[in-house]
Amino acid sequence: MMPVRSSRSTVLLFGASLAALVFVASLVLSARQLASHSQLNPGGHRVGLWESSQALLEAARLGTEVERLAAGVPGATAAVALRYEILWSRLVALQQGDGEQPPSAALLSVRERLPTLFASLSTIETVAEEHQAGDAGAIDRAHDTLGALVLHLGEANRELLHDQRRGAEAAAAGLRRLHNAFAISLIGLIVSATVLSALLYVLWRRASSLLRHAEVAQSRAGQSERLLRVVVDALPVMVSAHDREGRFVLANAALAGFHRTTEAALLGRDVAEATGTAEDTADIAAALAGGTQLPFREEAATGPDGTRRILLTTAAPVADPGRPASAVVRISLDISERKATEEQIRYMAEHDSLTGLANRLLFTRRLNHALAEGGMVALHLIDLDDFKDVNDTMGHAAGDALLLAATGRMRACLRSQDMLARLGGDEFAVVQTGIAAVEEADAAAARLGRALGAPYSIDGATVSVGASIGIAIGPGEGADGPLMLQRADIALYRAKASGRAQVRRFSSTMAAALIDQRRLETDVQQAMARAELHFAYQPKFHLSDLTLSGCEALLRWTHPTRGVVPPNVFVPAAERAGLSVPLARYTLEMALRQRQAWREAGLDIPVAVNLSARHIVSGQAPELLRAALDATGCDVAGIEIEVTEDVFIRDPEAAATTLAQLREIGVKLALDDFGTGYASLGYLQQLPFDVIKLDRSFVAGLGASARTERIVDAVARIAHGLGARLVAEGVESAVQLARLRDMKCDEGQGYLLGRPMAPEALARIASPEARSDVPIPLVPVD
Numbered sequence: 001m002m003p004v005r006s007s008r009s010t011v012l013l014f015g016a017s018l019a020a021l022v023f024v025a026s027l028v029l030s031a032r033q034l035a036s037h038s039q040l041n042p043g044g045h046r047v048g049l050w051e052s053s054q055a056l057l058e059a060a061r062l063g064t065e066v067e068r069l070a071a072g073v074p075g076a077t078a079a080v081a082l083r084y085e086i087l088w089s090r091l092v093a094l095q096q097g098d099g100e101q102p103p104s105a106a107l108l109s110v111r112e113r114l115p116t117l118f119a120s121l122s123t124i125e126t127v128a129e130e131h132q133a134g135d136a137g138a139i140d141r142a143h144d145t146l147g148a149l150v151l152h153l154g155e156a157n158r159e160l161l162h163d164q165r166r167g168a169e170a171a172a173a174g175l176r177r178l179h180n181a182f183a184i185s186l187i188g189l190i191v192s193a194t195v196l197s198a199l200l201y202v203l204w205r206r207a208s209s210l211l212r213h214a215e216v217a218q219s220r221a222g223q224s225e226r227l228l229r230v231v232v233d234a235l236p237v238m239v240s241a242h243d244r245e246g247r248f249v250l251a252n253a254a255l256a257g258f259h260r261t262t263e264a265a266l267l268g269r270d271v272a273e274a275t276g277t278a279e280d281t282a283d284i285a286a287a288l289a290g291g292t293q294l295p296f297r298e299e300a301a302t303g304p305d306g307t308r309r310i311l312l313t314t315a316a317p318v319a320d321p322g323r324p325a326s327a328v329v330r331i332s333l334d335i336s337e338r339k340a341t342e343e344q345i346r347y348m349a350e351h352d353s354l355t356g357l358a359n360r361l362l363f364t365r366r367l368n369h370a371l372a373e374g375g376m377v378a379l380h381l382i383d384l385d386d387f388k389d390v391n392d393t394m395g396h397a398a399g400d401a402l403l404l405a406a407t408g409r410m411r412a413c414l415r416s417q418d419m420l421a422r423l424g425g426d427e428f429a430v431v432q433t434g435i436a437a438v439e440e441a442d443a444a445a446a447r448l449g450r451a452l453g454a455p456y457s458i459d460g461a462t463v464s465v466g467a468s469i470g471i472a473i474g475p476g477e478g479a480d481g482p483l484m485l486q487r488a489d490i491a492l493y494r495a496k497a498s499g500r501a502q503v504r505r506f507s508s509t510m511a512a513a514l515i516d517q518r519r520l521e522t523d524v525q526q527a528m529a530r531a532e533l534h535f536a537y538q539p540k541f542h543l544s545d546l547t548l549s550g551c552e553a554l555l556r557w558t559h560p561t562r563g564v565v566p567p568n569v570f571v572p573a574a575e576r577a578g579l580s581v582p583l584a585r586y587t588l589e590m591a592l593r594q595r596q597a598w599r600e601a602g603l604d605i606p607v608a609v610n611l612s613a614r615h616i617v618s619g620q621a622p623e624l625l626r627a628a629l630d631a632t633g634c635d636v637a638g639i640e641i642e643v644t645e646d647v648f649i650r651d652p653e654a655a656a657t658t659l660a661q662l663r664e665i666g667v668k669l670a671l672d673d674f675g676t677g678y679a680s681l682g683y684l685q686q687l688p689f690d691v692i693k694l695d696r697s698f699v700a701g702l703g704a705s706a707r708t709e710r711i712v713d714a715v716a717r718i719a720h721g722l723g724a725r726l727v728a729e730g731v732e733s734a735v736q737l738a739r740l741r742d743m744k745c746d747e748g749q750g751y752l753l754g755r756p757m758a759p760e761a762l763a764r765i766a767s768p769e770a771r772s773d774v775p776i777p778l779v780p781v782d
Helices: 002-040 044-071 076-096 105-124 127-132 138-167 169-234 253-258 271-275 278-290 336-350 360-373 387-394 396-413 438-453 481-497 508-529 567-576 580-600 613-617 621-632 652-665 681-686 706-721 734-742 759-766
Strands: 238-243 248-251 297-302 308-318 327-334 376-384 419-424 427-435 456-458 461-463 467-474 503-505 534-542 548-559 563-565 607-610 639-644 668-674 691-694 725-728
Touching: 044 076, 044 105, 044 127, 044 138, 044 169, 076 105, 076 127, 105 138, 127 138, 138 169, 169 253, 238 253, 271 278, 278 308, 278 327, 308 336, 336 360, 360 376, 360 419, 360 427, 360 481, 376 396, 376 438, 376 481, 387 396, 387 461, 387 613, 396 419, 396 427, 396 438, 396 456, 427 438, 438 467, 438 503, 467 481, 481 503, 481 508, 508 548, 508 567, 508 580, 534 580, 534 759, 548 567, 548 580, 548 759, 567 580, 580 607, 580 613, 580 621, 580 639, 580 759, 613 621, 613 639, 613 652, 621 652, 639 652, 639 691, 652 668, 691 706, 706 725, 706 734
Parallel strands: 467 503, 548 607, 607 639, 639 668, 668 691, 691 725
Antiparallel strands: 238 248, 238 327, 297 308, 308 327, 376 427, 376 467, 419 427, 456 461, 534 548, 548 563
């Protein structure tokens, strides 16, 4: 576009220059001819011709300005009035002369016609007003008048020239030349006027084009403004603009809706008056003073529903380059939901999802804060006894219900300043602050223990669980949170090792004991890996003829430095180390291999091996047995599984299902230590036991207590009635042996009959050569 416009401007400039050159040339030529004529006729002819020519020239110029007026050129109205006055003055000068020379006859004749010319010329005086008033013929009338005037003046010039020719040949020749000069001047004037008119027309067209472009640009600007307004109103943020006094000059739909008003109602109002927030006025003043956008800040506001909302707000000044800001734009975003979400996330990160209690993260922070404040602090670690059994037997939903009930009880035992937290699983913690003596911590632990020990009603069933509690007192016994937590954990460990529902407060001796226990757990794990655990086999005999009926595999461990470690020490250590399942599989595989080895040696010795009630109730026992059978490739024949009576309290139905699966695999089932636990006749009817083992506490009373003998006799009759064999444990005297035989007890085991021994020793007892020997003297009983 720029090259085209530049070329157009060059053409216009060239045309205007050409017109001016022609016009000037005409004037020069006329002036020369007039000077020559004046020399020939220095009288009235010179004055008349000059004034007549000037009048003719001004008439042409007036015509040019009329053309510019018609083209709408700015300033043309004033130019027309000026040229009119000049032409009028030229005619007046032609009429009056200079007073020095007497006028010629021709000049007198011209002056006689001047009143007519003045009358016709007066019609042009109002052409500008008439044209602006919308008179379409004003310009044409002006052209007609000027045309007639030019003709009259031309005729006057011809008369004056003719008059001079009549005066003398030289004057005539001069007059002709002057006439020609004036004609040429006239032509030049007309050409100049035409060219200028054409140029004015081109300029008018160009101005019209520019005006159209300006209108289009204005239309596009209006469309852009409307589009921007739609975008601003559609934004989910509140946008407003304010003048330097803080008054609204713009407010989008989101802002008006937030304040339950309209933009029209806000325009012109002070921002503090409209929103009721003085900080908004301060933001505007700060943005104007600083000249840059303010950092985002959070502010509280009242939402349209009357609730407290949180807005994220900023303000930015609006200014032209190099000039001070004239307005300020404010943007506010309602972040209430985001803040609520952040608060919820923070709450979830610091609290237990089930109980709503503080979790380990928040507990640790509060504990450290309580220790930093000074004063005596008691930390209670609480672990629910037998909680895993409830989860295993009744399901996780019941376990969750138990945790919620226990949480409610613990809260009722604590003060408002005490903090209760759930650290995970069934482990809780209490931070007790503001105590004056350790007795207050003991009293709080006692309250917690009593509350947690009361029976629970879960899913219509009564559940009894206790709580083991470990206490650490700080800061004397723990300079910081981690050390205090470690010592409370040691105390809890000792409480659980002491039995159910126990409370222990940390002492320095506990730490050493715990270290020893942890070392023992590690040693048990290593012993299993190195196959250092082994069986001692205690023989069982038919009491009728004292022949070998089988054996019980008793797990033994001889520690390199501790010596012989009893099972009641290393088996719980293995379970605490998470080795319960590997240990069960280890014992099953070892019993299967020994049974197979005896069979390959020609000895049919049944082997009884113990399994934890936990594996029975949880349903793990069948899979453990199958895995052991696959690993050894042995036959299950001759294998007997012994379980204790606590399967009855854990989950009788689950136990019955598991025992039935074990029988389907092909093993025999024995109920160990009968009479000391929770067995009942109803349970015995439900659970398919092949063997009932009478506890040694009953065997010890035989021959000394008639009541005990009646109980043992009843048990024997019950066992036989259920189709089970009765095996007596702990037979240590001939009297006991005799009474058991009298009561038809099927089998027995004990030190009188045989101590636990190596598999080679048991093989010698089971050999055919040893079967004829009766190693036990029979003592008659009165």
